[in-house]
Amino acid sequence: MSNTAYQISTWILPALIAITLHEAAHGFVAWRLGDDTAKRLGRVTFNPLKHVDPFGTIILPAMLLLASGGRMMFGFAKPVPVNFSRLHRPRRDMVLVAAAGPGINIAMAVAAAAALTLIPVLPGAGLEWIGYNLFNAVWLNVLLAVFNMLPLPPLDGGRVAVGLLPDVLAEPLSRLERYGFLIILGVVFVLPLLARQVGVELGIIDWLVLRPAEFVSRLIFSMVGFS
Numbered sequence: 001m002s003n004t005a006y007q008i009s010t011w012i013l014p015a016l017i018a019i020t021l022h023e024a025a026h027g028f029v030a031w032r033l034g035d036d037t038a039k040r041l042g043r044v045t046f047n048p049l050k051h052v053d054p055f056g057t058i059i060l061p062a063m064l065l066l067a068s069g070g071r072m073m074f075g076f077a078k079p080v081p082v083n084f085s086r087l088h089r090p091r092r093d094m095v096l097v098a099a100a101g102p103g104i105n106i107a108m109a110v111a112a113a114a115a116l117t118l119i120p121v122l123p124g125a126g127l128e129w130i131g132y133n134l135f136n137a138v139w140l141n142v143l144l145a146v147f148n149m150l151p152l153p154p155l156d157g158g159r160v161a162v163g164l165l166p167d168v169l170a171e172p173l174s175r176l177e178r179y180g181f182l183i184i185l186g187v188v189f190v191l192p193l194l195a196r197q198v199g200v201e202l203g204i205i206d207w208l209v210l211r212p213a214e215f216v217s218r219l220i221f222s223m224v225g226f227s
Contacts, residue, residue, distance in 0.1 A: 011062070018144050102157075
């Protein structure tokens with residue numbers, strides 16, 4: 001197996017699991033809180049085929065991971081449909097539904113880090129490959145959680161902010177949802193690229209995502225006693 005193929009093989013499974021459980025968690029919590037839209041559409045499932053968008057879930061993240069040496073991933077799955085008006089307490093429950101995705105990613109990162117501590121004492125072949133998968137699972141889940149908690153709709157952090165802020169701040173923020181991904185693409189990718197053309201290095205993604213994700217990853221490894 002070539003080095004590139006080996007590298008891809010250690011990223012693809014953690015990425016699929018991270019994205020699948022992230023989306024399934026949104027649907028599951030919405031279902032438990034009164035909206036069965038996702039449940040009826042088969043989106044409360046561990047089947048990645050129900051959540052995967054071929055370009056947004058596979059091609060785009062793979063390109064970014066390889067181009068950045070594994071430091072950056074941006075992608076998207078098919079959004080889980082949620083009818084917020086059907087939730088028992090729409091404003092509170094919107095926060096819980098939105099937070100479920102990043103929450104399950106942090107839980108998976110902790111589980112992967114804990115499993116990684118067992119690798120040195122386990123016998124058998126293929127442990128190096130399993131170890132890389134687990135290490136990458138920690139990083140990908142933390143990265144996904146941190147990125148999604150940026151306070152801009154339609155990201156999960158934006159919906160959490162809309163649910164928690166007073167109306168005078170929540171309403172204008174919620175109106176940004178239709179432009180949210182354009183704003184994210186502009187600030188995270190286009191603006192730094194334009195700045196680089198005039199000799200200015202804007203580390204926006206560094207400040208907003210990578211450094212916080214590195215801090216959280218180190219904290220998780222410290223929690224499980226992994227050095």
